[in-house]
Amino acid sequence: MASSISAVIVMWVVAMAAAAAASSQTWIEGEALRRSTWWRSYNTTTGHCNWPGISCNAGGSVTEIWAVPTQENGLLTQFNFSSFPNLVRLNFSSLGLNGDIPHQIGTLTKLTHLDLSHNFLSGELPLSLTNLTKLVELNLGYNHISGQIPSEIGNLRNLVGLVLDCNYLNGVIPSSLGQLTRLTSLYIGWNQMEGSIPPEIWSLKSLVDIYFDHNILTGVIPSSVGNLTNLTSLHLASNQITGSIPSEIGSLKKLVDLALDNNKLVGVIPKELGNCHSLRYLSMKFNRLNGSIPSEIGGLVALRKLDLSVNNISGTIPLQFQNFNSLEYLDLSYNYLEGYVPFELHLPSLFRAFEHNKGLCGDTKFGIPPCRKRNRITIIIIVVICLCSALLISSIIFGVLLIWRRKTRKLQPEEATTTQNGDIFSIWDYDGKIAYEDIIEATEDFDIKYCIGTGGYGSVYRAKLTNGKEVALKKLHTLESQNPTYMKSFTNEVRVLSKIRHRNIVKLYGFCLHKRCMFLVYEYMERGSLHCVLSDEIEALEFDWIKRVNVVKSIANALSYMHNDCIPPLLHRDISSGNILLDSEFRAVVSDFGTARLLDPDSSNQTLLAGTYGYVAPELAYTMVVTEKCDVYSFGVLTLEIMMGKHPRELVTILSTSSSQNIMLVDILDPRLAPHIDPEVIDNVVLIIRLALKCINLNPTSRPTMQHVCKEFETCTPFPIPFHAISLGQSKDQEV
Ligand SMILES: *[C@@H]1O[C@H](CO)[C@@H](O)[C@H](O)[C@H]1NC(C)=O
Ligand SMILES: *[C@@H]1O[C@H](CO)[C@@H](O)[C@H](O)[C@H]1NC(C)=O
Ligand SMILES: *[C@@H]1O[C@H](CO)[C@@H](O)[C@H](O)[C@H]1NC(C)=O
Ligand SMILES: *[C@@H]1O[C@H](CO)[C@@H](O)[C@H](O)[C@H]1NC(C)=O
Ligand SMILES: *[C@@H]1O[C@H](CO)[C@@H](O)[C@H](O)[C@H]1NC(C)=O
Ligand SMILES: *[C@@H]1O[C@H](CO)[C@@H](O)[C@H](O)[C@H]1NC(C)=O
Ligand SMILES: *[C@@H]1O[C@H](CO)[C@@H](O)[C@H](O)[C@H]1NC(C)=O
Ligand SMILES: *[C@@H]1O[C@H](CO)[C@@H](O)[C@H](O)[C@H]1NC(C)=O
Secondary structure, eight states: OHHHHHHHHHHHHHHHHHHHHHHHHHHHHHHHHHHSSTTTTSOTTSOGGGSTTEEEOTTSOEEEEEOOOOSSOEEGGGSOGGGOTTOOEEEOTTSOEESBOOGGGGGOTTOOEEEOOSSOOBSBOOGGGGGOTTOSEEEOOSSOOEEEOOGGGGGOTTOSEEEOOSSEEEEEOOGGGGGOTTOOEEEOOSSEEEEEOOGGGGGOTTOOEEEOOSSEEESBOOGGGGGOTTOOEEEOOSSOOBSOOOGGGGGOTTOOEEEOOSSOOEEOOOGGGGGOTTOOEEEOOSSEEOSBOOGGGGGOTTOSEEEOOSSOOEEOOOGGGGGOOSOOEEEOOSSEEEEEOOOOOOOGGGGGTTOSSSEEESOGGGTSOOOTTHHHHHHHHHHHHHHHHHHHHTTOHHHHHHHHHHHHTTOOOOOOOOEETTTTEEEOSOSSOOOHHHHHHHTTTTOGGGEEEEOSSEEEEEEEOTTSOEEEEEEEOTTGGGOHHHHHHHHHHHHHHTTOOOTTBOOEEEEEEETTEEEEEEEOOTTEEHHHHHHSHHHHHHSOHHHHHHHHHHHHHHHHIIIIISSSOEEOOOOOTTSEEEOTTOOEEEOOOTTOEEOOTTSOOBOOOOSOTTTSOTTHHHHOBOOHHHHHHHHHHHHHHHHHSSOOTTHHHHHTSGGGTTOBHHHHSOTTTTTOOOGGGHHHHHHHHHHHHHHTOSSGGGSOOHHHHHHHHHTOOOOSSOGGGOBHHHHHHSOO
16 A cells, blocks of 8 residues: 555656656747747747747647748857757748858757758858758758868768758768768759769669759769659759760650750760650750751650750751740750751740851741742642652651652752841841841931930941831941941950840841941840930939849849850950940840950950949959959949949949948938838848949959859848848948
């Protein structure tokens, strides 16, 4: 009896002790939450398990934390990780978090899902992370994390998703990733990873998505890529990958998205790619692929995007391309293709799809000349097809092939020269034909009444062609056309603009370079220059914050394209509000490439001073060495001009030094629009000012690259201080 009573007492004591331990653990967790940034204002007496973003287990211990954004600035180090031994899921995505990832995160040994993405976290990956062996999903993407990926990451054997993209990680991709046999998603894109992709990656058969794009990876794509039969996305774009595309890629039957553009791939497009029937996006532009386009590509009927531009592809476009019925984007430009374009598609994007080839002909709406014997060709095709069917029925297959070959060889394009008098007059890339005569007629031989502006060396005319289209013409004054400097600037513009294409770079439709007729033909931009729009009181009001944000982003995109996607990189050297043009919808294009130059990696890039006063990077005055950071500086000044409504002038000097500490951000914004900022762009306006201040840094190496600027726009996160309380000093100190 006594012993059973004492047994009950012992049990009671044990139970009470356990309960006390549990409640003290509960108390610790509640305190830790209340001390962190996000639940500071919550009342401790109502159990923290009921607070938003918190889940607990039956014992009242926190298992899930999903922080909600607050107005306050967040530091991950304020959060006491050691207090939550039972935490399973932690989501601190998009909170504007700063600072390093604390190594105490390694104490959360039960963690299965960790998401710290879309913050401003910096420093290196703490090694203790690799102790979290229960992790299934680890997302640290879109931060400022630097350093290497530790090879101990191979300890995380349960990982299914590993996301590290958009950081500043460097070093090689660790081969230990090959131990993560459950991995389905592997994102390491937009970092600075180098070396070749370790062979172990190609044996991770469970992989579904591989994103390694925008790094500096070298090496080849091995044939073992064909082992990853569950792969749906393979993104290796914008690296330095060499070798040819292995035919084994055809084993990837589930492939939907293949991006290999902007590498150094050579050889032919493997015909086996035609086996990837689910393929929807195929991009291989900017490589050195040669040979002809395999007809099997025409069997990829699910294709929505096909970009083979800027390669060395020759031969004709396979007739099977007629089978595409979901195609939304096609670009075959800048190759050596010839013959008939077998399409009857009605897609706006086809507009520039065929330019700069050896000799394509077909429907003029594609910007190519008509095939001279179009009707005869059609008849020949029909005859050939009938013949083929008839012969097929009689099973004389060998004969069919011979006839087919012989007949198709007759599909020659018209000797359609878009040039007149050799290279002097050339029109390309236009949906309809413009002839020299059209232009003379439309402007009544450059009558003053069509003149819309006059510059130092010439005048700009507006011409309405007989087909109703409007174009702008820049004509060199007769006297100036004797001057070799102006002549050089004109030919330079033709040379540069005929090589590049971008939505935000002015389109050059053609040119005439002859002593007596020296003019360039451009797309017509209704609103003229950004400078004019900002100086006009009515247009400046119409040019609201949303439009200004878009214009800044467009210019950034165009410059990033020129600096990073053009080979060799292209510097504009004269970015100013006079050289940005706007159309009726406020679409912006960068124009005036007279001083632009290709950055030749083998030359010293010494130069004479070019550019517009007030936009020229200060270092050019003493170094005379142009780098892309000079354009970045001009972009910074231009951006401030757009946001302030006028050129910042001497304020630039103040803003680029620390004396701007006490100027409030709202006070520099264009007063004509200022207080009424559309709420949806407030964060963008703040980000743009912050980036502009970085761009005008006196030290060129401290300025961001245009690629970085664009990346920041993509990931724009709210600034942690209320808008009206932000000073320029604060916005500059805050890491962008
Ligand atoms: C916390 O909640 C309790 C009960 O709801 C209430 O009596 C108390 O005043 C609250 N304390 C604070 C600081 O709001
Ligand atoms: C964090 O929590 C642990 C465990 O509850 C505690 O021992 C430690 O003192 C706390 N650290 C801080 C800085 O509050
Ligand atoms: C974390 O939260 C964000 C939004 O707050 C959400 O998009 C994301 O999917 C969450 N991550 C995880 C791993 O659940
Ligand atoms: C990982 O966990 C082990 C065992 O708990 C511990 O000894 C070690 O210090 C931890 N490593 C790191 C880097 O935190
Ligand atoms: C491939 O995907 C299928 C369907 O999702 C799955 O059943 C299979 O296990 C996967 N294969 C590998 C090797 O992971
Ligand atoms: C992967 O592919 C290569 C070459 O195609 C082949 O030799 C190898 O056996 C495959 N490896 C595995 C693990 O299947
Ligand atoms: C393709 O280029 C390679 C060199 O990169 C060359 O050896 C090969 O002959 C070319 N093939 C064709 C079809 O032009
Ligand atoms: C591409 O082809 C052209 C003409 O066929 C040739 O002159 C050029 O050298 C080739 N370029 C490369 C990189 O193979």
